[in-house]
Amino acid sequence: MSIDAPVRLGDWDTLLRLAREDDQVLVGAGLQERSGGDLVDRYAPLLLAGRTGVVAQLGQSLDGCIATASGDSHFVTGEADREHLHRLRALVDAVVVGPGTVRTDDPQLTVRAVEGPNPVRVVLDPRGTLLDRGVLRDPVTVHLVGEQARSPRTVLKTLRERGLRRILVEGGGATVSDWVAAGLVDRLYLTVAPLVVGRGGRRGISLPDVEPLTDCLRPPARRHLLGDDVCFELDLRA
Template sequence: MADTRLPTDHATFRMTAYRDDTGTDHVVLSLGVSDDDGPDLPPPLVRVHSECLTGDALGSRRCDCGEQLQHALQLVARTGRGAVVYARGHEGRAIGLAEKLRAYALQDRGVDTVDANLALGHPADARTYDHCAAMLLDLGMRRVRLLSSNPAKELALSALGIEVVERVPLVVPDREENAFYLATKRARMGHDEADQDEWDQLLAGRIPAAGELAQRYGDLNRADGPRVLAQLGQSLDGFIASRTGDAAFVTGELDREHLHRLRALVDAVVVGGATVACDDPQLTVRAVDGPHPTRVVLDPRGTTPADAVVLTDATSPTLWVVGADARVRPVGDHVEVVRWPDAGPMEPRAVLDLLAARGLHRVLVEGGGRLVSAFVRAEAVDRLYLTTAPVLIGDGVPGLRVDGQDRLTDALRPTARRYRLGDDVVTELDLRPLTATAPTLADDVQDAS
């Protein structure tokens, strides 16, 4: 019925409208596919998504539909080749919106989602997929990687002429409000269990096919993925600590877990000597399972306190990089004292060369604000994770600062995506030069096993 383009937060999709023989309109959002694709191209990643007004548009937490839709769009955008079929008429597994709300009322009394549909005289699942298969075939998608945790959907499409070469589970985290609903889908409708090995795959250097952690960290395992990361947690008004230096709990526990995942996925974590003196961080991985990175302290004047954890705790090795004339005290065997070769500043790219010479190629620049800002200004950071907490400090230690511009048109506007961690918001910025060959946040994420 229509063919146009739809810019979204994830990518600009081709959007194609169809009308079935009941007069119901459906749409397909596709990317990187055409009806004359040759057999040598990989099968596209396809999600057949059932309409859900409450979840997709209103953000209901009674189901996982809205989160699955956004996750599917993100995965197709990252893969660069695939489609999301938005099947209307599937509300409440095709019993209609009002009937779905009646089923909700029964679920409020403790009835599960299957028995609620049956009690109202409906099938547990009344959906059909002939129109979905027809749309895929019309767009040239005869062989697909199906993004779904529902085996019945694979069987239905296969019977309609779609070759499902792989079914990729689409799992989003359970919430308190939808845990019973999701447990029912798994126990009574055969949906896949949540993948408990996703983090282990990432730690092993693989890229899981789907999942929240794969979406956030999967491309860090790519051979051409970002190598130098930076992370800061700051207030809405741009401070990482109060004016007394108090930096305790600017961001929440979920952001701490996120930081520890980044530590576990890199070879080295870099901080400034002032940060060690003020905060005495451990710089190890504790909130999640994973290996400890090598700790790197850039300390031109050698002011790191003798009792600092990084110098006294042998949990992980430490590189203490000091100026040529700095006086240093005896340290533990886990500490290597590295003299900066000249009297000049510790230029970020020279620091990265020093680490690379020791086999430390994937690096996280963690703090403080001046150090992260210096690496960003030197264009030495591939990806910046900037977490903002809903707090106003008013005055204190500044967070990220970049060179000022006279005109807003000259301001840095990198590719970005955002996600919430509890009350905090992570803004993930791709700071690599946007060239024809430089991968970005929207690049392909494939299973690298």
């Protein structure tokens, strides 16, 4: 079924409820009950992957950029991808962003484009220089500084200890790449917009070189049409 078909609200309410369930049999049954819905089709693999997964996302241009050279990223992808991003936020316990993103955007990281709960915001700040950002004024925001923020594995352990289970790494490119390279990301949503940013643009995914081409990362993928954009859902656990 096309994902551009009208969304039935009941589907989304059910998905939000199922997102909090631990029992995969129950989740599977709930999804089956709702089978045929566009949102069910799009988010079922995420829910079935379990409550403790790590997902990541980036919205990029045709030439692989997530922002211009100056850091302007408003907006690379369109409205449908913004909704998708807010849905991802609603389905996770915590959303993680890197220092470059907080410095440039001071993002709210809340769920506004759809109904749903706000995740805990987690800001990585290895140099400890981000004190003036609005997102840090929320006492619930987890601000990880210095060594605590340097290694994705340490960050993930800290979040788990705080009871934060399903995690979204939202950007920027360097942070998502670090988490992918560390082997911690189960599912990566990469939305490509028909836009060319240019040579100086900020890179999205950037991983260590691999030779030959046949050994490069080519995970199983699903494609979702999001307005003019194409979202690749990559199963990095396969």
